[in-house]
Amino acid sequence: MDTDLDDSIKAVILREVKNAVSSSQQDLLNSITTVMDSRLSSFQSNLQQSQQEISQTQIAKLEETMTDNYSFQRKGNENQYRHEVKVLTKLKEAKASLEAPELGIDSVRTAKMKIIEGIDLVRERQKLIKLADSSQLGWKVVSEYVANPIADDSEDEKKMMRAQSRAERKSKAEKVPLSCQVQASSQIMLHQCEQYPAIKIDKTMTERLQHELQRRDQVPA
Template identity: 45%
Template structure:
């Protein structure tokens, strides 16, 4: 009878230990999840307050965060002894990097660069066309928008740039009066500034001879 009681107590103790261990693991898992959620909220709040000056840097920052989240998920799964979940998180992170590498190549090979990538990603979910056709259409849209922006910028520059001041024209203005002097040389006396009919030099010479 005593042996049976000892066996019963041992089994109850094993069950209690197993339940307690499972409960502790559950509590530990919940605590880690809460901790990760709090970190994610703090990170999101920090992202909202920070304003990027360049869209390219903002896109790269968001991508890095996405990969970081997948790595955190994988690390948590390994800690909790869930290798399958860790494998899925790592695979998702690899897919994100693969897609990013593809977009970098697209931007580098396109005449409009990241504008084409922006058009491509905006219509990615709404389109089931072949990838090559989608890239071609995205590049056309990007080129069209770039031309429109340049035209608009040129119009604004024309409005804000003042017209150059015109120099006063002297073509039709009357020449200043030169006090009655006439151009040319008098053939009678050889002096300039008058004509022969108005020459008084000849009269002076005649009067002096007489």
């Protein structure tokens, strides 16, 4: 009798243990499935977001590159246009980051970084405009300033002054000195100039030289 009772109790205990183990295994399996589904969903979302950002960035870069196919008539217009394209590219990249299906902190940081880069481009352009406006040589000074970059921002004012000096020297070198005169006679002309030795030229050559000197003197700085 006691033996039968013991066997019955053992059977109940064994059944409960099996049920508990089976339940635990199912719970564990469900937990693993939930985690995997969540991770997979997050991975797919991040992948789609990255693909979208890359696509938008590539489009912006492509639009920036396509401007190289246009031939500008004036260098100043070309420089201004290319500057605006760079700023627009940064804004488009920021916009692409903020339009992600699931906006995350990384996307916000990327957008913020692109906006800051765009602001820096605008500020740099404003500085160059002021530099050109403050000098009689205008954008010639800017060309010298941009062509000779330095790392230390504290030396920026000195850099501007050096750019001004270089532009002045180049501007003077491009012009024929005012002391150059062309003296005419009926048959022989004597060209006297500080920078050039005296040479004898005929009337036709003298007329051409006079015309060239007048043209150069009229060219703005």
